Amino acid sequence: xxxxxxxxxxxxxxxxxACAIPGTFLVLRKMAMISDAxxxxxxxxxxxxxxITEDLNSPWLILxxxxxxxxxxxxxxxxxxxxxxxxxxxxxxxxxxLFSIGVxxxxxxxxxxxLDVDAVLLGELAFAPFDRLFVNGVDLGAKSIWIIGTIxxxxxxxxxxxxxxxxxxxxxxxxxxxxxxxxxxIHYGLMSIASVTxxxxxxxxxxxxxxxxxxxxxxxxxxxxxxxKKMLIIAILAGIASALIGYWVAHYLDAxxxxxxxxxxxxxxxxxxxxxxxxxxxxxxxxxxxxxxxxYLLTFMLHLQNHxxxxxxxxxxxxxxxxxxxxxxxxxxxxxxxxxxxxxDDNIISLTEKGKGFAEKxxxxxxxxxxxxxxxMKEDFFLxxx
Amino acid sequence: METKYAITxxxxxxxxxxxxxxxxxxxxxxxxxxMAIVGPNGAGxxxxxxxxxxxxxxxxxxxxxxxxPYKKQYKEVAYVPQKGSVDWDFPTTALDVVMMxxxxxxxxxxxxxxxxxxxxxxxxxxxxxxxFKSRQISQLSGGQQQRIFLARAxxxxxxxxxxxxxxxxxxxxxxxxxxxxxxxLRKAGKTLIVVHHDLQTVPEYxxxxxxxxVKKIATGPVKDIFNDGNLTKTYGINYKVSxxx
Numbered sequence: 299x300x301x302x303x304x305x306x307x308x309x310x311x312x313x314x315x316a317c318a319i320p321g322t323f324l325v326l327r328k329m330a331m332i333s334d335a336x337x338x339x340x341x342x343x344x345x346x347x348x349x350i351t352e353d354l355n356s357p358w359l360i361l362x363x364x365x366x367x368x369x370x371x372x373x374x375x376x377x378x379x380x381x382x383x384x385x386x387x388x389x390x391x392x393x394x395x396l397f398s399i400g401v402x403x404x405x406x407x408x409x410x411x412x413l414d415v416d417a418v419l420l421g422e423l424a425f426a427p428f429d430r431l432f433v434n435g436v437d438l439g440a441k442s443i444w445i446i447g448t449i450x451x452x453x454x455x456x457x458x459x460x461x462x463x464x465x466x467x468x469x470x471x472x473x474x475x476x477x478x479x480x481x482x483x484i485h486y487g488l489m490s491i492a493s494v495t496x497x498x499x500x501x502x503x504x505x506x507x508x509x510x511x512x513x514x515x516x517x518x519x520x521x522x523x524x525x526x527k528k529m530l531i532i533a534i535l536a537g538i539a540s541a542l543i544g545y546w547v548a549h550y551l552d553a554x555x556x557x558x559x560x561x562x563x564x565x566x567x568x569x570x571x572x573x574x575x576x577x578x579x580x581x582x583x584x585x586x587x588x589x590x591x592x593x594y595l596l597t598f599m600l601h602l603q604n605h606x607x608x609x610x611x612x613x614x615x616x617x618x619x620x621x622x623x624x625x626x627x628x629x630x631x632x633x634x635x636x637x638x639x640x641x642x643d644d645n646i647i648s649l650t651e652k653g654k655g656f657a658e659k660x661x662x663x664x665x666x667x668x669x670x671x672x673x674x675m676k677e678d679f680f681l682x683x684x
Numbered sequence: 685m686e687t688k689y690a691i692t693x694x695x696x697x698x699x700x701x702x703x704x705x706x707x708x709x710x711x712x713x714x715x716x717x718x719m720a721i722v723g724p725n726g727a728g729x730x731x732x733x734x735x736x737x738x739x740x741x742x743x744x745x746x747x748x749x750x751x752x753p754y755k756k757q758y759k760e761v762a763y764v765p766q767k768g769s770v771d772w773d774f775p776t777t778a779l780d781v782v783m784m785x786x787x788x789x790x791x792x793x794x795x796x797x798x799x800x801x802x803x804x805x806x807x808x809x810x811x812x813x814x815x816f817k818s819r820q821i822s823q824l825s826g827g828q829q830q831r832i833f834l835a836r837a838x839x840x841x842x843x844x845x846x847x848x849x850x851x852x853x854x855x856x857x858x859x860x861x862x863x864x865x866x867x868x869l870r871k872a873g874k875t876l877i878v879v880h881h882d883l884q885t886v887p888e889y890x891x892x893x894x895x896x897x898v899k900k901i902a903t904g905p906v907k908d909i910f911n912d913g914n915l916t917k918t919y920g921i922n923y924k925v926s927x928x929x
Contacts, residue, residue: 381701462787462796463792465784469770469774469776470765470770470784472734472739472763472765473784475738476737476761476763477758477784477787477788524775524777525776525777526776
């Protein structure tokens, strides 16, 4: 690996870390779309900052761009608060407007500088190592490493310092307020970090990938754990993994690095979405299927409980009586047999003592609808799982 | 003996988009009562609680907690919001939610330690949820979630408890368990204010009541003012509840 390759991968990983942290909280606060808005609407701030500083790498530029990110959030909230349009509409109104102002400003005034719309949307990670940081003539490495590295350090420090405050205000805003933690301060703090991260990162990876790196790793982590700390760690690791795999995919396909990273992110998310142990699609469908069978079993037991006459309990007539197909009847009867809830004597089905107890509990649950009964039922239902 | 007031509300008016939801409320809640706030839907019951807590800014009037503004007294007050006000899919456990109750006394930055954890475990035990401490909160039933919220308020070790419909959607066992804890708290000298829906249980559960329907209709001891006259004034229809003496 050349040093440029290592630098590119380092930048990609740093960006992934910087994005995963605010991204996790945006996802939990159901504000994923706001990252999209921020990533686009920092453009006018960037352009205006450039006019003032005439330096594309000035820290003032990053700060001004971040301010325009926060202004976006304020504008969205203001429009939404009037009650005339909904939040998603407000987002859709604000960021294209700000972005297009940025586009016009570039076209009118900055044609001769390296600030074009393509670079803004897609970034170009491959060029990042060319832009070096020199101090007293000594080459300290790619500028992006220093910029994003600083953002990562700040973000991590803030996260560790204010973890408790972030957690409580994300889970229960009202409680946070009554405990003396102003949700507004935390909200705008988070929005500022999200904005700064976006500005720092999008120079390297572009506005679209910033959004992907904020949301996809957090969404994956959300499906994989029930613990906020683990969620943050998984999101960071997922981001880093996508960054590295994406880089090498791009290397072998000779394609855009940003594009490859986003594709890998999408692919990894798909895997998690399908195969996550308890929250994945397959696991959820499997559980639904089991629950359906449980309901059938319950229906069957209640039927047996209600009918003493033999004609209603004949194994061959079961289907006709409760309007079930052959397969379905067989599944349910087999399950009940396996759990010793019924006995079949001369083709007549009867409940065992255990079956009677179960049916009675079930009736109890259905008639009282008490959650205490459900708790007990759940224990019983686990008998049928797996 | 002079009565000491836990909460005094003066000329409180709250409006959403120019429509008043609370109109000129005067209310003095004596220390040590277990009080129900009753009234029809849209009467402003939750709004009143949120205004006391400073979550909602009134357009007029003031609220004092033991004679001082809420901002200076927030450690004296514990709040149990409606269960539906949070996302129960949030990645955290029952114990962790209860621990959040200790955050107020910790203040900014400082982290909960062993002492806070011990308090949280005790509170979980008190509400009968200790065996569920590691359960992910979405795996809890509605009644259990409500108990968790109560435990979270208990660890705040406050003097005043404000509760927004703690009995909504809970089973009979949980309702009994919660009311027993509330009565215990009152015995310990705490002041409890509960938004309540089930008029039948008011005389059994509470010793103080406030009738609210945008304006304050009446406030006082249940035995004196919980009668058909006030119920009719509050609910606007001819209301009859048999109050057992």
